[in-house]
Amino acid sequence: MGFLQIEGKTFVVFGLANKKSVAAAIARVLVEEGGRVIHVVRSEQRAEAAKKLFPDSPVFLCDVEDEENIIRVRKEVGAAVNEAEGGRIDGLVHSIAYANYSEGLTPFHGTVKKDFLQAFDISCFSFISICNHFRELFSRDASAVTISISTTTMAAENYGYMAPIKAALNSSVCFLAKSFSSFSEVRFNAVAPSLLKTSASAGIPGYIDSYLYAEKAILRKKALKTQEAADLAAFLLSPRSSGITAQTMVVDAGMSVNYFDSEIVQGTVG
DSSP, X not given: OOTTOOXXXXXXXXXXXXXXXXXXXXXXXXXXXXXEEEEEESSHHHHHHHHHHOTTSOEEEOOTTSHHHXXXXXXXXXXXXXXXXXXXEEEEEEOOOOXXXXXXXXXXXXXXXXXXXXXXXXXXXXXXXXXXXXXXXEEEEEEEEEEOOSOSSSOOTTTTTHHHHHHHHHHHHHHHXXXXXXXXXXXXXXXXEOOXXXXXXXXXXXXXXXXXXXXXXXXXXXXXXXXXXXXXXXHHHSGGGTTOOSEEEEXXXXXXXXXXXXXXXXXXXX
């Protein structure tokens, strides 16, 4: 058995969109280490992508904005793992985020209520709802991991209201861990990467400039790789991280300690 000790274990991964997705990178690690992966995606198009990337993995559809879909897919996953015969899932990945800037990018104080609440529902509440409905399907010491961001207090104008929503997601990790501790040993953690090169992030206004800035701020002068975030997630899903719960774990290659890098300072004031 490999270091992660996940051979033969079953994991449900929510959120694959394409081969560049964080969800896809996590699933690849799990499969490489001998795990069984079940994908849950939002649309038929994404289902086709998942089937091409992971031909041996079951794929189910679920638009998490409608809670009835979560209830339905929980039943479908239960059947796939043969719940009637005691089958359980050992880990769950929540890699889902959505923002609708219906009136364009506005100052934070001008955030549109309906956009904020929809983004909160899909990006944060869905994690709580999924864990609730899947609770009886978890093995006693399962692990649930969501994908956050490296900082929710750096007021990046182009990220807008999503940072406060990710802050709520981070807090939810703590409250889920406490809530589930009354009847299980299920662990809840968040992986918080700095800027990644994914198709989802490419839709954020001004993201390329922010990404290039991040490369300058990172100690090694190389951007964080999606694989590096995925490796941390796989570790948190594994029994090797059994002592870690209710944490938001930053993976940013040292960016957060290097905002006053001499090259950046000179480029600004020189």
